[in-house]
Amino acid sequence: ASDFHMCAFSDSDGLNCHGLNAHKELDLSSQIRFATISPSMKVKVDRIKVPPENILATGIEHACAITKKGVKCWGRAMQSSMPVLEAPVQLAAGQSHTCALDKKGVKCWGNNSYRQLNVPTLVEPIKLGTSNSYHTCAIQKNGQLKCWGYDYNKQVSSQPKLKLPVKEVTAGGNFTCALDQENVKCWGNNYYKQLNVPIMKGVKKIQAGYSHAC
Numbered sequence: 001a002s003d004f005h006m007c008a009f010s011d012s013d014g015l016n017c018h019g020l021n022a023h024k025e026l027d028l029s030s031q032i033r034f035a036t037i038s039p040s041m042k043v044k045v046d047r048i049k050v051p052p053e054n055i056l057a058t059g060i061e062h063a064c065a066i067t068k069k070g071v072k073c074w075g076r077a078m079q080s081s082m083p084v085l086e087a088p089v090q091l092a093a094g095q096s097h098t099c100a101l102d103k104k105g106v107k108c109w110g111n112n113s114y115r116q117l118n119v120p121t122l123v124e125p126i127k128l129g130t131s132n133s134y135h136t137c138a139i140q141k142n143g144q145l146k147c148w149g150y151d152y153n154k155q156v157s158s159q160p161k162l163k164l165p166v167k168e169v170t171a172g173g174n175f176t177c178a179l180d181q182e183n184v185k186c187w188g189n190n191y192y193k194q195l196n197v198p199i200m201k202g203v204k205k206i207q208a209g210y211s212h213a214c
Helices: none
Strands: 005-010 014-019 043-045 048-050 056-058 062-067 070-075 090-093 097-102 105-110 125-128 135-140 145-149 168-171 175-179 184-188
Touching: 062 090, 090 125, 097 125, 097 135, 105 125, 135 168, 135 175, 145 168
Parallel strands: 056 090
Antiparallel strands: 005 014, 043 048, 056 062, 062 070, 090 097, 097 105, 125 135, 135 145, 168 175, 175 184
């Protein structure tokens, strides 16, 4: 889900999107043929099975999906600037950019106004953080976390000390949250108290919206 639209896939209906359609972010008429994805299956790309939770990513005015024929995007997706991807296994879509994790690392395309395409040197990235803004994060094989892109509220540069290995990361509007070996930790903009993480136990997954997290 993004700010103004959301997409979902099911066994019976395939891929469907709902909400604002200002930039054809709901226009799947040309994509229905390739969107043969469902919660009960894994898409196989170059013999690599992609889990269902990694198949789909929505940006503010676009969405992208991993299909049997590679990554396809619609809406204001800037697919023409997409780099060559080799066996992509995960996507993260931001406000106006998209990143993919493939067998050679992380590659990003789209708008670069805030250096969100300037991927730093990563040591065997294994997971992308969901992105709802102009920055993206990646967890590396050594358990460390690296973020890049828009940093006005220090959502990239003020990363606290994390107990490794980091398990999950999510990029909100102007803040970032990570799940390490202790708890959920957030940094960046706290205007709406999005950094005030409550006491929780047994957290498995985290997800940030523009100004909140769950």
